[in-house]
Amino acid sequence: MNSFVEMDGVSLRYGDIDGTLAIERVDLGIKVGEFAAVVGPSGCGKSSLMKLVTGLLPPTSGTIRVAGHTVNGPLKIVGMAFQNPTLLPWRNTLSNTMLPFEIVQPHRSRLPFHKEEYAALAQKLLAAVGLGGFEQKQPWMLSGGMQQRASLCRALIHNPALLMLDEPFAALDAFTREELWAVLQDLWLEKKFTCTLVTHDLREAAYLADVIFVMSARPGRILATHRINLPRPRTLDMTYEPEFVAILQEIRREIAQARNEGRGIAAQAMAAPAKVTAS
Amino acid sequence: MTRGRRRLELAMPWIVIFGLLLFWQAVVMVFQIRPFILPAPTAIVAAFLEYREAIMAHALFTLVNTLTGFGIGIVVGVLLGIVIGSSRLAYAGLYPLLVGINSVPKAAIVPILVLWMGIGQPPAITTAFMLSFFPIAVNVATGLATVEPELEDVLRSLGASKLDILRKVGLPRTMPYFFAALKVAITLAFVGSVISETIASNDGIGYLMLQAASQFRVPLMFAGVFVIAGMGIATYMIFALLEGRFTSWATRRQETHFGGG
Numbered sequence: 001m002n003s004f005v006e007m008d009g010v011s012l013r014y015g016d017i018d019g020t021l022a023i024e025r026v027d028l029g030i031k032v033g034e035f036a037a038v039v040g041p042s043g044c045g046k047s048s049l050m051k052l053v054t055g056l057l058p059p060t061s062g063t064i065r066v067a068g069h070t071v072n073g074p075l076k077i078v079g080m081a082f083q084n085p086t087l088l089p090w091r092n093t094l095s096n097t098m099l100p101f102e103i104v105q106p107h108r109s110r111l112p113f114h115k116e117e118y119a120a121l122a123q124k125l126l127a128a129v130g131l132g133g134f135e136q137k138q139p140w141m142l143s144g145g146m147q148q149r150a151s152l153c154r155a156l157i158h159n160p161a162l163l164m165l166d167e168p169f170a171a172l173d174a175f176t177r178e179e180l181w182a183v184l185q186d187l188w189l190e191k192k193f194t195c196t197l198v199t200h201d202l203r204e205a206a207y208l209a210d211v212i213f214v215m216s217a218r219p220g221r222i223l224a225t226h227r228i229n230l231p232r233p234r235t236l237d238m239t240y241e242p243e244f245v246a247i248l249q250e251i252r253r254e255i256a257q258a259r260n261e262g263r264g265i266a267a268q269a270m271a272a273p274a275k276v277t278a279s
Numbered sequence: 280m281t282r283g284r285r286r287l288e289l290a291m292p293w294i295v296i297f298g299l300l301l302f303w304q305a306v307v308m309v310f311q312i313r314p315f316i317l318p319a320p321t322a323i324v325a326a327f328l329e330y331r332e333a334i335m336a337h338a339l340f341t342l343v344n345t346l347t348g349f350g351i352g353i354v355v356g357v358l359l360g361i362v363i364g365s366s367r368l369a370y371a372g373l374y375p376l377l378v379g380i381n382s383v384p385k386a387a388i389v390p391i392l393v394l395w396m397g398i399g400q401p402p403a404i405t406t407a408f409m410l411s412f413f414p415i416a417v418n419v420a421t422g423l424a425t426v427e428p429e430l431e432d433v434l435r436s437l438g439a440s441k442l443d444i445l446r447k448v449g450l451p452r453t454m455p456y457f458f459a460a461l462k463v464a465i466t467l468a469f470v471g472s473v474i475s476e477t478i479a480s481n482d483g484i485g486y487l488m489l490q491a492a493s494q495f496r497v498p499l500m501f502a503g504v505f506v507i508a509g510m511g512i513a514t515y516m517i518f519a520l521l522e523g524r525f526t527s528w529a530t531r532r533q534e535t536h537f538g539g540g
Contacts, residue, residue, distance in 0.1 A: 054436045076438030082429045090451050090528045095303060102447065103437040154433075164436070 003065075004030030004194045005036075005053055005162070009089055010062035011219075018089040022048045024219040025062070030211070033192040037205035039251065040215030040223075041259050046198040049220065050164050053196065054078050067161065075162070076104065079193075080153035083167045085147035087139035093150050094135035097122040100158040107158060125153045129183050145176035149183065156187060163195040169204065181207055185233055191210055202248050207239055214251055224254050287368025318498040323505065326498035334487065338506050341472055341484040344400055345510075347467040356412035356464070360419025364453075365445065370420070381413040385471055389478045398479040403472040410471035410499070411464035418460035422453030455529040459523035465514045469507060 005028075012023040022045040030036045038046050051057040052064055055071040064071040075255060079100070087096045101107040101118050111118055123135060129149040139147055148168060155163060165184075171175040188195060199205050205212050212226040228247065230238060238244055300320045306312070307319040314322055327334060359377070362369045385406050392402035426448055434444050476485025484503045491499040523530070 051432070054432075056432055056435060074435045074438065076436075078436040080429075080433050080436050082433075084427070084429060086427055086430045086433060088430075088448065090454075090526075099447065100437050103434060103439045103443055105438075140528075158437070169330070 003195070004032040004033065004034070004067060005030040006065040008063045008065075010052060010064055012045070012052060012057065013060040016219055018084065021219040023052070023059075024221050025051060026220070026222055028222055028225070030194060030196065032194055035188055035195045035197070035208055035210045037209035037212045038215060039199055039202060039205045039212060039255070040220065041217050041255060042066070042200060044217050045213045045220030046215060047166055047199075050080075050166055050196065050198055050216075053162075054080070054164055060244065077161040079158070079160035079163045081148075081151045081155040081163075081165050081168045083170045085139070085144075085151040087147055087150055087154070089139055092136050092138055093131065093219050094119065094122055096139060096150055097126060097153045097157055099154055104158045118171065122157055122205055124152070125157055126150070128187065129153055143219060145172050145180065148172060148176075152180075152187070156191070156193070159191065159193070161194060163193050165195065165197045165199075167199055168197075170199070170201070172277045177204070179203075182236070184208060189233060201225045202251050203239055206244060206247050206251070207234055207236075212251065214258070216261070224251075226251060281425065289436040315495050315497045319503055322498045323501045326496070326504070327502040330499060330502070334502060334506060337482060337487045337503075338510065339483050340400075340482045341403075341469075341476060341507070342510055344472040344476070344483065345407050345465075345468045346402040346514075348404040348409075348472060349411050349465055351404070351408045351467065352411030352464060353415060353461070355408070356415025356460070357419055359412070360453075361423065361445070361449075364420035364423025365415065365441070365449070370424070377413060377416065379411070385410055386474050389475050392475070393479045399481060402479055403475040403483065403485075406475040407468040407471035410467040412465070414463045415457070415460040418456040419453050422456035423449045426452060429538075455522075455526045458518060458526055460520070461518045462515055465518060466511050469511050469514075473507060 007026050007028050010023060010026045011021065014020045014022055023259065026049065040046055048057065052059055053071070055064075055066075055074045058072070058134060066075060067077070087093075088099070091099075098111075098118060101111050107118065123132070126132060126135060126149075129152060131146060131149050131153070134142065134146065139150065141161075142150065148171075152168065155165075169180055173182065181204060197205065197208060206228055209228055212228065213222050214224045214226070215221065216223050226247065231246065285531050304320050307317060318326070359373070363373055363377075364370075387407065389402055389406060391469070392405050396402050396405070423445075426444075430448055431444060434448065472483065475486040476483035477489050478485075480486045482505055488503040491497070491503065
């Protein structure tokens, strides 16, 4: 067992015993430095999966281990970014990026005495994602894509061992999105953090990830695991090559199947309600 | 916006006030309304000049009471707001009680306060406090309760404590709500202290007006009203200015108007 993130028979039910079953018996493993993607139809519990791994939600059953320790509370080694950039509007871009330094030890104690050093780190990262020169701008002066770049910087500035991304590019236009894929890949190739990307964009998943977990409709289960063995760094041109397209089509088929099964179960339930209540 | 229009916008409050006063003066003169029904603005100014020392002394008394009550109101309101805004249990338990307290007409409470504290300053300060803490508590609580869950997740997954989240996100985010509440609360604090002075005091603008009324010195009464209104506007503008300084990030789309927000 050399997985960095390990889920073993994890289920999650919201509310009481008769509440919605969001995730059912999920087993998965993500190795150190691996880029994993979780794809699936909307409402399949992808975001719940993220909250489970980071310890923000306790599982109803099963165990989750990260870095060899059982998760039983919020982890402190995680960087997160969401679809919404969630930058603090009263801070400029530099100060937003430096927020984790004010929370995470040992930076927290060192920050007051080494402000310059930390600011230089943040400036370097901002420059790496193409935000050089925007340090003093307030978030609302930046475009959506730039805000999302800043949000990525905030998630990565303290070199977290684990990066969790919840549909970070979903609200962006296609060109900006593809640009940010490249930015993220470059950062990952440089720093080699373990990364989990939740997305519904199959091209995005296949372009970025080493391994793709396909989830079923609710309750979410892992239907299939794909290894993407394309060489790095990957280019956008590669996403139009037959090999890449074949991978996409296979995943798409599995998701379609999952959706149909989901509908089939719902149809059965409607056709024979007595049976369902009896079980 | 052109510069002329901007200047006009800045001048608008004065134009409206002076226009109203002129209209008032004209109405009183044309219809020959007697001074003890509605005194003309000139008569009010004359009364103010004649009694200015007494008026200013009473006004200062009222101002001190109001600001003291308001200051306590800020402290209690912010603390209550933090408790209510960060704990669902506290919200469920305290909110109905607060609404209940706020619904009681404060004029009805003053006699009770007098029974406990005597007349003059103590009940005036308490009434000002009771009227002003509620909007502050409610607004601070709202600001804290509406922090984006994702932002909280980001901080919690960095290992932030509840206090960290409050300091880094909750309180800064609540500032616009807080300042909006201050502007409402300061005017309410004036209402509170003047009510109390009217009922039970030997000092203050409220007392002055009651005395003037009993002697039918109507211009003096109006002078008192104007002084209260003036103090209300002045304190309101101070907080509007502070608001513009501290929460410019929240009002970035509109220009900061003098007392306009």
